[in-house]
Amino acid sequence: MSRNLEVRARQTLFIVKKGATKKKIPFPAEWHHCVPSDNAELIDSIQKAEDKRQLVIILVGEKDFTATVETLRKSLGKQSLADLGMLVISENSDPFLTKHSEVLELSDVLSEAALLEDPKFHLLRAVRELLRKARREGKRINQEMLERLNHIFITMSAERDQKRLLEQILQESMDLTSSEKGNLYMVEETDGEMYLRVKISAERNGVSISAINEKATENNICGYVVLT
Structure with a gap:
């Protein structure tokens, strides 16, 4: 895989949930990783990574997957979820992927044996999938933004009261930037x-x-x- 992808991997925080694997994952040197003790520490690690503009990939066992997704959705906003991926460790990868294919945070599913055989390859692949998802999401948001701006411009062009027009410009700007x-x-x-x-x-x-x-x-x- 490309050298640029390895650079992005070194800028990623890999979070390993307890029980995800029976054996310790040998991360490459200079790669950031942690094992949170509970959900509060998990959320704290994600938020700190966001502050540093890091990508986040969570490695989780299949039995803990659904509960982890619920915790993330309850504690984090939609944008936070868009910036993270989940690598699920399962001995039944195909049925699991079919069952949970609608979960946007799901990056990949693989067995512990496959992960430990070539951890760098699979972790890089998870980073690549997360970057692709981020690009797709960015394009979708840009299109939605253009459509919304076009609607705003049409509405404003019909406003003849200067005071209301200025108020509307400010309010719409706040809505667009979530201010x-x-x-x-x-x-x-x-x-x-x-x-x-x-x-x-x-x-x-x-x-x-x-x-x-x-x-x-x-x-x-x-x-x-x-x-x-």
């Missing part, structure tokens, strides 16, 4: 200088509009965006 609050500034040029004239602030419970007279400078994020 709890946001600010929108109206900018005006005077004598070659850019000034922030109106500030529209929104939270989930309402919108407020205030008049301001602030010169745009590169010392803050808003001013930097305006000037660049």
